[in-house]
Amino acid sequence: MASKVNVITIDGPVAAGKTVVGRELAQTLGFTYLDTGIMYRAVTWLALNKGIAIGDETLLGSLAHDNPIELVEDNSEQVSVAGNILGLELREANVDQNVSIISKAGPVRTELVAQQRKIAAKSKIVMIGRDIGTVVLPDADLKIYLTASPETRAKRRWQEMQDRGETTELMTVLTQTIKRDEIDSGRANSPLKPADGAWHINTDGLSIQQLVKQIVDRTKTL
């Protein structure tokens, strides 16, 4: 019997494995894949580029509203916004350091949530982020909350940075990871937390293939 699952949400803290699991899962199931973090990063990049104060929530909201973000076909690493195709720029240190602050702004969240729901209405989707199961798509067919220890997550982020040629101390990455967790979980607006009915998976010591298989198997039972 065909699975009744059309919408899967994956939430969790930074470097829990959401991106790689989500992308692989979407590919296996033939679903669209949307990493919503990239949208918050795109607004941050635009704000920094235009010199908008990161504390000016109203202006940031207008910026997000006036510059809708489009997915670049077949490329989950890039988005098109305000005439720019953005990819690697969204992973740079200045975006990394400001994105948690900008993603706290209510007007930015309202705008991006609306854009995310529009994208989800178009096709079967795996959507990943921090508030997808709690706020964006609470009626999703399968809601997953991925976690891993801060040490494992910091090590993954550090490795990604090494691979990009950035030299940083592992301890610095661990401190930043814990700080970002605090901001993401402590914010008043859509804090990071598991959705009601979410399936919790700890990714410590599990391979991507094992995780994806577990999830695909679960979709067959729904």
Ligand code: DC
């Ligand atoms: O997953 P990421 O590291 O690319 O996310 C970047 C930032 O955006 C992170 O600080 C949390 C925030 N974010 C959010 O608040 N809500 C989402 N749905 C996705 C990301």
